[in-house]
Amino acid sequence: MICKRTLRADSFVLAKILFSQRNIHCPAIAHGRAYEYVAIQRYEAQVCKTHKCGLFVNQQHPFVAASPDSIVNPASEV
DSSP states (O other), rough: OOOOOOOOOOOHHHHHHHHHHHOOOOOOHHHHHHHHHHHHHHHHHHHHOOOOOOOOEEESSSOOOEEOSEEEEEOOOO
């Protein structure tokens, strides 16, 4: 999502819009939701343990962020 905020914008309304859950319905998202758990289990069985995580914000460019489903523990990398 791309967001541009001005000083005139109401921060609370903007936050509500950005953090509200959207029910997006398309085949790719439905497939991801249905098989995410299975995919992580198979990955862990074949490669290494993963850990759930939250939002990662780039420190040099705070407008760039990512929210992966899981990350690999650096100590257990292959």
